[in-house]
Amino acid sequence: MIVIVFGLPGSGKSYFASRLADRIHAGYVNSDRVRKELFEKSDYSKEEKKAVYEKMLKVMKGAMEQNNDLVLDATFHEKETRDLFINEAKGTATVFFIEVKADEEIIKERLKKERPYSEADYEVYRMISQKNEPLSEPHLILQSTNDNIDEMLEKAVTTLNLKNDTSGDQ
Template sequence: MMIIIVFGLPGSGKSYFASRLAKMINAGYVSSDKVRKELFKESVYSEQEKRAVYDKMLQQMEQAIQQKNNLVLDATFHRKDTRKMFVEEMKGKGNIFFIEVQADENIIRERLKKPRPYSEADFEVYKHIRRQNEPLNEPHLILKSTDDNIDEMLRKTSEYLKIKNDNKANQ
């Protein structure tokens, strides 16, 4: 059983990637944007709102663990303490992997101009989260998103997960 945390700044392409990854590996999929929409009619991206969203995602991860289901979690995960919460919950229960999706800022700017079904994040929200971002310093897979490389991203991820799972099985 594995939990995969797909993270990155707004507009990086993480949701597009994470939803396809979940299908590819037959895993559940939880999007912070969808959770936020379910919990709040109007998003203001406040600290309390973010905390509620991550708490709900943590509950959904706990359910997946109990049911021994693979799960892909999709959110910015831009704070160390938030990531730590999920890592702590997984201790001794299965494998947790972090995959960071990045994109050039000009691509992000264009993507954030377009309406998206669950996210209200615009370029100002992107800049705000970028300023608050606490990079993940542990080794993890970093993917660069363009507008036409989803197949390559999924292939790299498949190889990465196979190698990581094989290594963990041999430990």
Template sequence: MIVFVFGLPGSGKSYFASRLAKMIHASYVNSDRVRKELFGQSIYSHQEKKMVYDTMLNKTKEALATGENLVLDATFHKKETRDTFIKQLSGQGRFFFIGIHSIESTIRKRLKKNRPYSEADFEVYKLIQHQWEPFTEQHLKLESTNNIEEMLVKAAQYIGWKHDTGTDK
């Protein structure tokens, strides 16, 4: 099973995605960490983003080949990027999309805090918000406040995760 967690910088997607991965015993691939490993300091260029998503796609193919569950954490703000993943992974497993949203005042506060891998600030948030292409694929929408347990329960129900046995459907 592959779970795509998407949203704008500062939305809370990484906080959520890392905890979801632990809950469902899945590997976790974070775009900020991949970017940091590939480039060190980021400039968020188109070419840089492409290389990050290509690396994530390769890691996803590896997970599918070995039968492991995977949580992907990235903005996935471009339809072309999402379509590439969907097309290249079609028929290879089950996929779920979960969108994380938050109000702008909360995002602004979060982006002022130091985060281990992300360099995105409010300007990057505004840029990606401006570039955002509508997400038309079926997905679960979650509002991120201070409700991580509630979000995880909703996500588990959405993906069909059985808490009591530690396995998925």
């Protein structure tokens, strides 16, 4: 099972995704960590994004070969990028999308704080939100606040279990 947790910078997706991976005993790949490994200073250019997603795709392929569950954490704001991961997993693993959203005021506050791996600030948020291509297929959408992580995790785990239980029937 591949779980793609996506959303805009500051939405709380990484905070959620890392805890979800622990909860479901899955591997975890964070795009900000990958970016830090690949680049000393981030510029969020098209080339940089391509390199980050290529590395994440490589890790996903390895997880699928080992039949391991994996949580991928990135903005995934472009349809073309999401399609690349979906097509790679076809016939090998089930892909679930979970979108994490937050009110803009919460995002502004979160982006003012230093985070260990992300250099995204409010300008990066605005740039990505302007280029965001919403996912049109049905998927789980979670609204992040500053005190609802347990509720978000419970909803996600329940949804993933329900989808996995019925996947053979579809």
